[in-house]
Amino acid sequence: MSRLALIALIFLLAGCSAATRYNINFNILSFIPQSQRTLSIPSGSGSVLFPGANQEGLLVPLPVRLDILERGQILVVATLTNTGSSTFSGNYELRLAPESDTNVNDNNGGDFGLGASSFSVPVGESRVITINLTLSDTENKNALDMIKGGTFRVAIRVGVSSSGGTLTLDQGRIAVVGRPFAIVN
C-alpha cells in the first residue's frame, strides 16, 4: 500500500499549486480483520492492549516522511460491554509508537499515551468510548510529530477492573492534512 500511495502522490504533484492541501484519510480499522476486532477481557484487574498480541500495536504504513503535515485528527470509537457480574470500570488511552518500537506500552523506545479517560459500565450494559484528538503544533504536537516521521504503530490500552467484558473497535481513523509544496521549503 505504501508504495502505491507514494506513486500516486508523485503523480498528483502535477495537479498541485503552492496552496494545495492533500487530505489523507487512513481507515485504520480496515487493517484489522473483522474477526479480530473484538477483544475478550478476562475477570480481574490489569491492563490490556489492543490490537497487538505481543504489545506491538498495529503498524500503520505511511508512504513517506510527511514533513508536509500541518494538522490532523485521530478518531477511535469502541464499545465496552460488561458480561460479568460486577461493574466494569477502568481507564483507557491511545498509544502511539514509532515503527522501530515493538512494545508500544512500556514508555520506552518512543511510545507514549494520549487521550486518556475513564469509564464505568454497569452489569449487562455497554458503553461507547470515543477518543477524538486534534493534532497540530499546539495540540498533541508529539502525536503529530510521530505521524510526520512516517510509518508508526497505534494501539488502545485499557486498564480494567472487572469480572469479564469485551472491547469492540467500531471506528479507527487518522486524517492528516498536508501541503505538498512544503516539502521543498
Added chain:
Amino acid sequence: MNRPLLSLPLVLVMALWGGLGLSQGVRSMGMAGLVLPGPSAAYLNPAYAAYPSGPYGSDAGFQLPIGWLGLLLRPESNPLPALGGLSNLTNENSPFDLLTFYDQFSHPYEFLINPASSRAFINPATGFPEIRINIDATGIQITDYQGNPINLELGLGTPVGVGSSKALTPGPLFRIPFSLGDNLHLDFGLFAGGFGLGLSPNDNLRQALRSGQLQPNTEYALNLNGSAQAGISVGFGYATRLPDLPIPDLGTARLYAGTRGEAFYGLAYLEGNGSVGVQTDAQGQFDPNQPPVYRGSVFYTIPSNGFGFGVRADIGVVMEANGATLGLGIRNALGFARWSGTELRWDGTSSNPISAQSERSSFGFVPAFFLNAATQLPLEVGALIIGGDLGYESSWFGRIGGEYSLGPARVRAGLGFDNGFRLGLGAGFVGPGFTIDTALTTHRAPILGNTVFGIALSLGLGF
C-alpha cells in the same frame, strides 16, 4: 546515471518545443488546421512545388513563441521567482501553480487564455485547493473535495516509434528550398519532433482507483510511454506541369505531378515504454518490504552513442479545373530507416536496467495520405477561399474552412477533427512588406479535461 543519459532531457526539450507548436502555421490554425493548395503544401504533396502560389496565398510567417509571455506574465505560471530561492515558488502565499505552468509550458506558441488551474480543486469551506486520498486495507481512492475521482492521465503529443512510422520523419522546423532549374529543386531541413509522452495508470490501477478494491496477485503500475527524434534532412524533388487534359463538362484541366526523395541523418532518438508498479500477494495485500517492479525498455540515440539514417520517396498529383484545385500526395510511399543507439531494459527483477547496444530499423510501404481541395468564390465585395482536406498519418484527420479577404484584412474559420474536434477562428493583416496572422487555439486541459483556449501569432516579412 551515465553522461549520455543526461543528454536525453535536452533531446526531449528540443523535440517538445519543435514538435508541439510549429507543425502548423497560424493561418492554417485559423481554419482548424486546413492546408490550402500551394507551394507551402509541397511537403505534403510534392506536386505543389510546381503550383503557383498566387491563387490561395501562403502561410509564410514564422510563429512567435508568445507562450513565453503567458508563462512570465501570469504569476501562476512564472517560474522566475525561483531564481531568488525555490521557496519563493513553494511558500504558502505563492500564487505558483504547477498545473498552470505545465499547461502553458507545453504550448509554447500559444498564449493560453484559460490555462488549466488547480483552483478547480478549491474547497469553499477552507479556501484551499484540496485533494483527498482515502487509504484503507483494500485500496486507495484519489478524489477532489467533493469525492469526484481525479483523472490521472497526462499526455503530450502521441508517442510514435520508427517501427510504425518507418522513414516518415516529423515535419521540419524549417526548410530551405533551392531551385535547380528544369523543375528540379533541393531542400535542406531540420526536424525535431515526433514528440509524444504519455503517463497513465495501468488498467489494474485505474480499476483499483475507481473502486477502491485491490485484487490478489495483481500488478498495479504506472505506464510511461515516450518518443522523440531530431535530425537534418535533404530533399531532392522534381515537379512539373503536365500537358493540359480536356475533360468533358469541366473544360480543360491543368495537371501537375511531382516526386520527392528525402534522406535524413538522425542526431537524436528516443523510444521508450515502461512501467513501475507493485504486486499484491495472494490476500490482495501489499507487502511493505516488497520492492517496486520495473518493466519496459528505453532505446535512445545521441551523437555520442549512435546515429540514424533513412530515405523515403513521396509522390503527388494536382489537378486544377473549373476554378477548383484538387491534390493528392502520398508521403513515405517507400521508406527505410535505421537508428543505432543504446537500449536499457528492465525485466521486472531489478531497478537496475540491462544496457546494451541496439538498433531500430524498418523498411516498407507505410504511406501517409494527404488529399486537399479548394476554390475561390467570386463575391461582390472581397474574396472568399473555401477548402477542405483529408489525410491519414498515424490516424485520420480532416478539416474544412475558409478565408475571407477584404483589402489587407483576412478573416478565417474552420472545423475539423484531428485527435478530437477542432474549431478554428483566425484573422490576418497584410501590410507593405509584412503579414500578421493570429488564430484561436483549443486543447483539452490536462487532468481537468475542460477546453483551454489560446491565441497563436505569427509574423511574416517580405521585401
